[in-house]
Amino acid sequence: MWVRVCSVLLVPLLWLGSAVGLVVAWEAGWGGDESAALALEMPATAVVPTSPVVPTSPLVPTSPHSFVADAARAVAPAVVRIDTEREVARQPFDPALLDPLLRDLFGDPSGSMRERGQGSGVVIDAGKGLVLTNAHVVDQVDSVEVTLADGLHVDGAVVGADSVTDLAVVKIPGSRDLRAAPLGDSEALEVGDWAIAMGSPYGLERTVTLGIVSSLHRNINSLGFADKRLDLIQTDAAINPGNSGGPLINATGEVIGINTLVRSGPGAGLGFAIPINLARGVAAQLSTGGQVVHPYLGLQLVPLTARRARDNNRDPDALLQLPERDGALVQRVLPASPAETAGLRRGDLVVGVADQPVPDPASLLERVERSSVGEPLPLTVVRGQRELSLTIKPAALPHTG
Numbered sequence: 001m002w003v004r005v006c007s008v009l010l011v012p013l014l015w016l017g018s019a020v021g022l023v024v025a026w027e028a029g030w031g032g033d034e035s036a037a038l039a040l041e042m043p044a045t046a047v048v049p050t051s052p053v054v055p056t057s058p059l060v061p062t063s064p065h066s067f068v069a070d071a072a073r074a075v076a077p078a079v080v081r082i083d084t085e086r087e088v089a090r091q092p093f094d095p096a097l098l099d100p101l102l103r104d105l106f107g108d109p110s111g112s113m114r115e116r117g118q119g120s121g122v123v124i125d126a127g128k129g130l131v132l133t134n135a136h137v138v139d140q141v142d143s144v145e146v147t148l149a150d151g152l153h154v155d156g157a158v159v160g161a162d163s164v165t166d167l168a169v170v171k172i173p174g175s176r177d178l179r180a181a182p183l184g185d186s187e188a189l190e191v192g193d194w195a196i197a198m199g200s201p202y203g204l205e206r207t208v209t210l211g212i213v214s215s216l217h218r219n220i221n222s223l224g225f226a227d228k229r230l231d232l233i234q235t236d237a238a239i240n241p242g243n244s245g246g247p248l249i250n251a252t253g254e255v256i257g258i259n260t261l262v263r264s265g266p267g268a269g270l271g272f273a274i275p276i277n278l279a280r281g282v283a284a285q286l287s288t289g290g291q292v293v294h295p296y297l298g299l300q301l302v303p304l305t306a307r308r309a310r311d312n313n314r315d316p317d318a319l320l321q322l323p324e325r326d327g328a329l330v331q332r333v334l335p336a337s338p339a340e341t342a343g344l345r346r347g348d349l350v351v352g353v354a355d356q357p358v359p360d361p362a363s364l365l366e367r368v369e370r371s372s373v374g375e376p377l378p379l380t381v382v383r384g385q386r387e388l389s390l391t392i393k394p395a396a397l398p399h400t401g
Helices: 067-078 100-106 276-286 306-314 338-342 361-369
Strands: 008-010 079-089 112-125 130-133 143-147 153-162 167-171 194-199 207-219 231-235 247-249 255-263 271-275 299-304 327-333 349-353 377-383 386-392
Touching: 067 079, 067 112, 067 194, 067 207, 067 247, 079 130, 079 194, 112 194, 112 255, 130 276, 153 276, 167 276, 194 231, 194 255, 231 255, 255 276, 271 276, 299 361, 327 338, 327 361, 338 386, 349 361
Parallel strands: none
Antiparallel strands: 008 112, 079 112, 079 143, 112 130, 130 167, 143 153, 153 167, 194 207, 194 247, 207 231, 231 271, 247 255, 255 271, 299 327, 327 349, 349 377, 377 386
């Protein structure tokens, strides 16, 4: 089961079918008494030095703390906890349960209730008091309270949010004492690099977990989220509900991602973070109160491989003969969209964009995301037995709220 929101939702009801276990972890340093005796044949007047010999082996650490402690210490002052509240309508009871006795027992089901949520965030601009977090942490909330690393509680306001990239910026009072986290370069990451997750899982502030970068450029659509445009960092560092919006950092104490997704249930142990290079650009647009513009074509696409096409074409009951090539197959063209204007049709296979091959829908969407609204974008399309060259002008993705 995929858990899309990593924020903790606190409601005045008992959680059903789940239990939260608290695990206390500690970091053990190098220890133990080490001594060495050296028997030498010396004159009686010789003086044997009593100071210990300092080992020179590279396996012996020069600091009692690990690199994880040093990296976490560099970022910890910028990591915050975010508590939210919003008013939601109560779910009405089944009419069969509206017996007066049950009404007295459960109360009046009409009206509204206050719903509380919790997540994490990281300060990216101390002077302006800007905190980066996930959009789903602050989605449609009425109030935001931010707990700083020193325990101080301050009110926050949502400056802007982008549901497509699941990023948001919250503003708090800026001050000289506020610390911003150092931001790294997510494009410099390699699979196997250390990954350290920080945040407040289940409301447990200042939690640090360690893992590695398990994979890069993991397309979020392959995880079942068709309304997002993200290539995620996959990690085995423990990410739990409440870690949402907190930083994923590298071994040198730089933020490389924003925690956003976790796989729960069977096969758990998979966490995902938004690359900081993307988050940095989105945050720059949101911090001014503006909306993030995403170019779109108006196509619903499915991946097609030559092998899959051959299997389809051998079927005598196949409704459509497919081009036996790799590409992005057009399943639907949205009405009044740039794709309809450009003349694309259902069954077309997009195999190239701007002189670059398109082996799958993800590669096409990645190129579209890097394009500009209204800028002509050349496409190479296979339709039946013909290869066509079409030009499409991406439009701004409509905001759904």
